[in-house]
Amino acid sequence: MSEVRFHGRGGQGVVTTSKILANAFVRTGQFGASFPMFGFERRGAPVTAFARFSSSPVREKTQIYNPDILVILDPSQKNSPAVFEGLLPGAMMLLNDSELKGNVFHKNLRKLAIIDASKIAGEEIGVSIPNTVIVGAFAKMSGLLQIEPCCDALQDFFSGKKLAANLICVDRGFKEVKIFDL
Amino acid sequence: MITKIKDKTQVKVITGNGAAAIAAKLVRPDVVAAYPITPQTEIIEQISKFHATGEMDCELITVEGENSAMNVVMAASLAGGRVFTATSSWGLVFMYDAVLATAGARAPVVMVNVNRETPGIIAVSSGQQDMICTRDAGWIFLIAEDCQEIMDLVIQAYRLAEDYEIQLPVMVHYDGFYLSYLSEGVDIPFQEDVDNFFLVLKDQPERTKLVPGGKLGCGSHGILGGYLELRYKHMAAMERSKDKFDLIDKEYEKIFGRSYGGQVEEYKMEDAHVVLVGSGSMCGTIKTVIDKKRDVGIKVGLLKIRMYRPFPSEIMVKALKGKKAIGVVDRSLSFGFKGGPIYMELKAFETQLGGSEMISFIDGIANTDITTANVGLMIDTLCDLAAGKDVREVTWVCYPEANEPDLPKNGRAVK
Incomplete structure (x- = not known):
């Protein structure tokens, strides 16, 4: 089972990222479960979400304290100690950042993937909501998913022009993510 | 299920x-x-x-x-x-x-x-x-x-x-x-x-x-x-x-x-010596911990309450009778009772359980997470109770501070 923790802020699509990925996993015949943790819904407030992906049913209903994958949608949190808390050795991290340099270090981090998802989203959908770019980049970095189920999953969230634009986001995320082996 | x-x-x-x-x-x-x-x-x-x-x-x-x-x-x-x-x-x-x-x-x-x-x-x-x-x-x-x-x-x-x-x-x-x-x-x-x-x-x-x-x-x-x-x-x-x-x-x-079994769901109850009684989302987590504990030979089961009113006392007594130790997990409080509300309700049927000992766990209040570690602690406490050791009747798993200061008054040792 992979345990993924997402860090971002209200309005960035943190919750939707985790939902789309859980959706994609279920489409492959595997099991996925995700949930966010926040109090009131507020734009700009820090949001954490959790996702579990597994070949057997996911029964745990707890938050994730020892992730093996981190997804950071808010670059200002990239060096925050809270983000790395409980990180398992050999972990990977996906970061949305305009600085495409592997300048994030943690002793337990084996792989770092960086993409300027906010910029790509701005170009493709006109608003800098990075989530669907992140979905594509996640598939590439983790190797847990092909791109097809991610694109299929998007149909449960968007339609028409928005769907088309977000499909491009997934594709660009998959193709343009920079991966550093640490 | x-x-x-x-x-x-x-x-x-x-x-x-x-x-x-x-x-x-x-x-x-x-x-x-x-x-x-x-x-x-x-x-x-x-x-x-x-x-x-x-x-x-x-x-x-x-x-x-x-x-x-x-x-x-x-x-x-x-x-x-x-x-x-x-x-x-x-x-x-x-x-x-x-x-x-x-x-x-x-x-x-x-x-x-x-x-x-x-x-x-x-x-x-x-x-x-x-x-x-x-x-x-x-x-x-x-x-x-x-x-x-x-x-x-x-x-x-x-x-x-x-x-x-x-x-x-x-x-x-x-x-x-x-x-x-x-x-x-x-x-x-x-x-x-x-x-x-x-x-x-x-x-x-x-x-x-x-x-x-x-x-x-x-x-x-x-x-x-x-x-x-x-x-x-x-x-x-x-x-x-x-x-x-x-x-x-x-x-x-x-x-x-x-x-699902109707009023209650029984998970690995048949040969269980110690049992957790719970309800709601905590039960999924409890099941995963039970599987891990069983891998190391601990015979633990879960009785999940699906119907809470009317209180399914008959079927619960039937499922719990003869078990060595029972721990009820409550996500709420009842004033005047040290133990949780569901624990106190089940306690009313204690004499029908054939000598099972019961303890109460308070966890998951105020959004605190009923973690796998917390569930592990509950099962370990139940095993201690079954082995005849002294344990607290009521444990605030999510707020250990409640257990410490006046232990003799607050927590009655069961044995």
């Missing part, structure tokens, strides 16, 4: 709230009246969408508050309609007088209550205190563990509520945040199957209805004898609902391929 392989399924990834909304659509209600409140809001958003797109052919009344919501659905139910509403925490409190009146009028209302704390300290956090505060309102209470069970329980709730022999309102509870926002794969029943599942209700005598111009009163006054008769009949219907719920679970399995 028993799942049989079916010819056709339609699995979708939805949240707990989404499951409740889709279930509400599938039961084809006549009237929905509700007011949004975190963490239930998504249910009302989705139902509004279904209504706007014509997927749901019901009267949707967007009332100005929860009190009106309950009064509207009670009235519509007494007029013979199938009704749905949903609330949480403070919303449940705000409709409390109407909740009582609905039970007294024996209106078969089905309501989802997304569990959230209600202690007056303003908090948006998970906990079962709202459920405990209304436990004796006269409603049947059902509790779900995951998104699939939310879907299945809401559908089953109508069969129970509208059964001619029952005619009681049913509240379906599930944990706010941990379940309301949990996205996972849910097998969504086909409309045709749900319609078939409800066919049996059409063969039953029609329940008494309020008709415009008709000379019939509902919710009328009762004093002395009349009041006593109604209260006794209410209690008797509650008792009947226990077996009825088991039966509905079996019938559900025939059509939908899923069975």
Whole structure:
């Protein structure tokens, strides 16, 4: 089972990222479960979400304290100690950042993937909501998913022009993510 | 849960709230009246969408508050309609007088209550205190563990509520945040199957209805004898609902391929020496920890409460009899008792358990997480108790500070 923790802020699509990925996993015949943790819904407030992906049913209903994958949608949190808390050795991290340099270090981090998802989203959908770019980049970095189920999953969230634009986001995320082996 | 392989399924990834909304659509209600409140809001958003797109052919009344919501659905139910509403925490409190009146009028209302704390300290956090505060309102209470069970329980709730022999309102509870926002794969029943599942209700005598111009009163006054008769009949219907719920679970399995066991679900109970008793989302976590403990030879099981009102004492006693040590996990408090509310209720049947020892765990209050580590600690404590060691009668797992300062007074050593 992979345990993924997402860090971002209200309005960035943190919750939707985790939902789309859980959706994609279920489409492959595997099991996925995700949930966010926040109090009131507020734009700009820090949001954490959790996702579990597994070949057997996911029964745990707890938050994730020892992730093996981190997804950071808010670059200002990239060096925050809270983000790395409980990180398992050999972990990977996906970061949305305009600085495409592997300048994030943690002793337990084996792989770092960086993409300027906010910029790509701005170009493709006109608003800098990075989530669907992140979905594509996640598939590439983790190797847990092909791109097809991610694109299929998007149909449960968007339609028409928005769907088309977000499909491009997934594709660009998959193709343009920079991966550093640490 | 028993799942049989079916010819056709339609699995979708939805949240707990989404499951409740889709279930509400599938039961084809006549009237929905509700007011949004975190963490239930998504249910009302989705139902509004279904209504706007014509997927749901019901009267949707967007009332100005929860009190009106309950009064509207009670009235519509007494007029013979199938009704749905949903609330949480403070919303449940705000409709409390109407909740009582609905039970007294024996209106078969089905309501989802997304569990959230209600202690007056303003908090948006998970906990079962709202459920405990209304436990004796006269409603049947059902509790779900995951998104699939939310879907299945809401559908089953109508069969129970509208059964001619029952005619009681049913509240379906599930944990706010941990379940309301949990996205996972849910097998969504086909409309045709749900319609078939409800066919049996059409063969039953029609329940008494309020008709415009008709000379019939509902919710009328009762004093002395009349009041006593109604209260006794209410209690008797509650008792009947226990077996009825088991039966509905079996019938559900025939059509939908899923069975949970009715009033309670037993997980690895048969050869268990020590048992945790729990309800709601914590049960999924408890099951994973039980599997790990069994790998190292610890015979531990889970008794999951699915029907909380009426209290399924008979079936619980049967399942727990002869077990060495029983730990009840409560996500709420009851003042004047050191142990949790469900623990205290089960304690009333202690003499029938054949010498089992019981302890109480308080966990998951104020959105604290009932983690795998916490569950592990509970099971270890139960094993100590079974081995004859001294343990605290009540352990605040989520707030160890409550255990420390005056241990001799607060926590009675069991042995």
